[in-house]
Amino acid sequence: MISRRRFITTALATLGSSSALANAPSYTPRPRMRGLNPLSPGRDGLEAILKNAGLSGEVVCAVADARNGQVLESADGDRGLPPASVAKVVTALYALDTLGAGHRFRTRLIATGPVQNGVLQGDLVLVGGGDPTLSTDGLADLAAGMKAAGLRQVSGRFLVWDGMLPFVKSIDPGQPDHVGYSPAVSGIALNFNRVHFEWKRAGGSWAVSMDARTQKYRPEVFTSKMAVVRRDLPVYTYQDKSGVDHWTVASGALGNGGARWLPVRNPALYAGDVFQTLARAHGIALPNPRQVARMPSGSLIAQHQSDPLPVLLKGMLKYSNNLMAEMIGMSASLQRDGRPGSLAASGRSMSSWATANLGMQSCRLVDHSGLGDQSRLSANDMLRALVLAHRDGALKPLLKRIYLQDAKGRPMKTHPVQIAAKTGTLNFVSGLGGFVTAEDGRELAFAIFSADLSARSRISRAERERPAGGRSWNRRAKRLQQALLARWGQVYGS
Template sequence: MTSRRTFLLSGLAAMAGSAALANAPTVSLRPVSRRNSIFAPGAEGLKALLAQADLPGEVVCAVADVNSGRLLESHGAGQALPPASVAKVITALYALETLGGSHRFETRILATGGVSNGVVLGDLILAGGGDPMLDTDDLAQLAAALKAAGVRSVRGDFLVWDAALPTIRTIDPGQPDHLGYSPAVSGIALNFNRVHFEWKRAASGGWATTMDARTEKHRPEVSMARMRIATRSTPVYTYAEQSGTDNWTVASKALGKGGSRWLPVRNPGAYAGDVFRTLAGAHGIQLGAARQIRTLPAAQLLAQHQSPPMAEMLKAMLKYSNNLMAEMIGMSATAARSGRPSSLKESATEMSHWATARYDMPGIRLVDHSGLGEESRMTPLGLLSALIAADRSGQLKPLLKPFDLRDAKGRPIKDHPIKVAAKTGTLNFVSGLGGFMTASDGTELAFAIFSADEATRASIPRAERERPRGAKGWNRRAKALQQQLIERWGAVYGS
């Protein structure tokens, strides 16, 4: 990634931090004698390993030789379970085939009525083009470019067009309102559609709060998201929308001495418009309050910003498992293939049909492009089919990040003889892993592992889905089983 995006990508890493902790297995099995039952070739060895794990719920898996495509062993490989973020692998392949690795999204500043002597005679338009990585620094560069073009004032209105994609208030309505990994989606996004909430102790004994669109270089405060401190213990946050404004409250007893948190934005067009208005004002260009439009009129181009190329964005999406990137990129691919989708589910259904036809993926049924929705389903056999085909075309493996095998203390084993490149997926009581492994003798294998305790997941109240009781321990055990399976396959099929 380019250096100017370091701040936001570090934010992605922070958002993934709790999941990363859950990903660390608690045990590491070194290859041992095949007399050990869990390393015995054939179905009995696999059954012994799964029985030893004693993981509540369902576990399905499959492993195949990449070169021949031959299935080596499996358990329940035709059974469909929630893939969680492993679904992003299919989104990446969908975008690469439909849009191409060099595709870039454009965010434009347009003017109607022409420009005369530095005055925009009509309206000024901030037009979103589906860029999921647009940040405040990018808007600041657009504001500077507008001034450099000689614009001093705008006679008409300030408009925001975000209708290149449908507006969806949250990726997964089943998630608590305050979780930053389920923001709104539309044709424009800013800072991954998150607003920064910070609180500090005030001299008066209360708290001073700010809501801003910060990056490393800029920190403009916003008016479209507001926070009120409420005297209570729980719930920690409440949310309500009123006239396009995100209205939050936070429990006073949860604040302590100070802190900060990224909260989701529910009205992306208003957010981007609010921030651009402030940044343009810093250059002496005074704009009225942003008004959103659904139809883009004919207009003159004044300035534009291009996203990084698609291949670079997909690598970041898979590395940081960013949900908003997956949804915007996936829906943009659908729009290019068959026209603008009306909903996230419609777009995901189109992608599922594509995957079935392109990779012969039985049992795939996705409700979004990120894997956040719990109703999505995928089979290990279906994923293996896509992995092997994508590997032969050389598309996927360069985008996947290395997956560390770890010791009993959770530390990466740098000299481990098995090398893995894969995509993880984690929801409460759902864990997935799919990708490639190179055994000690150089044998290339493709594998898919899905685990889910759907009954326990279904019993979690919506308000408790950020950190439900028992989920961290279950997911840790699921990750440990994944490593055990990988080391079994390395010992049985690659040594």
């Protein structure tokens, strides 16, 4: 388990001040290679691999011995590029160090008055506790707990408080309104602040539904509304009308039926809306939810706890969930420095922590998910974090297994080179960072960042979901990563 301040060690001093990373060469001559797989482009050397990648923009990379931080090979290792979702590795370390591995998030129901003969003489308050994994199932458990506590009626108001964390309308306002990976963020989130939109052909029109479904429940949602409009483009439009998300969808894009998750922009009222429905299923009629700016004091009626932090972090890294990263990261900033004024301020707090605790010399992060393309991280800075995390041992089990691929792009799951890493992808931005277990068992830490910021700057907001040339650029970036991993895993494991 990573303990608080454990990152401030003699190892950090060694990495930060010695030649291990401070004076990393731009190129290290490769040692004599033995027993290379025909897949490996390692015989061409690092410079040739980068030159032949056919990738526009910039590429920076570095690899080091994970045990002692000795840099084995590097190309522009001190140049900062957008890390994309590789930034979530820093967020995971930040949260573990600040909140602790035993941390759980709590969502509570509190009563501002006494419960007499089943009637609450006061207000019922749904209190968000920063849980990024709260689902409709969790709210259903809270509703059942409320009934078990003997509450049958509320004489006052039904309030929702989400002020534990600052409200963010969209993680990256530059993204299209309808993409589910950039929802609103606040102190409460339900179903990752997404609502399920489904449509089916019904005669000459379409039947549409908006719900907060899980495998167990499918409550209809009234705080998100959808209208089908006869047009071809734009596919979606969005307006916030008094706390209700109003969407329109182009009829020309619907076909005969389908479904997708849309982002929620008013998370407090969304959670209150769904809880009201679930309470009604237990025979408890609640007033319509109202958002409240200050958390009222009161007594606990019921609560729902998240899984322990490492379980959440493993899911965050595996599925690259942006909402989880932002809520967990801002919760860590709250614990460390007090409630951040904004997402960007929380990103600065994490950057300062990374500089002080991980030796990151040029870390500049504007959020915790990597979705904002103004963040900058260098390959050498990423190595510093990975080498320290490797010594503690808490990070690697949380990372996703990445496989080397054969000539047809198929994963080679029995290949002796094993990789545990975090990927990162934005339009014309690709990153990968983590650990390689070489053929002889040697543990390596690595980071690869690629970006064509000029091409990215030319993308309009409407094109962000599928820009021209984006997929082919990303494929080339992935092939470059594969080539570098094959080289490092075999050259430095021989």
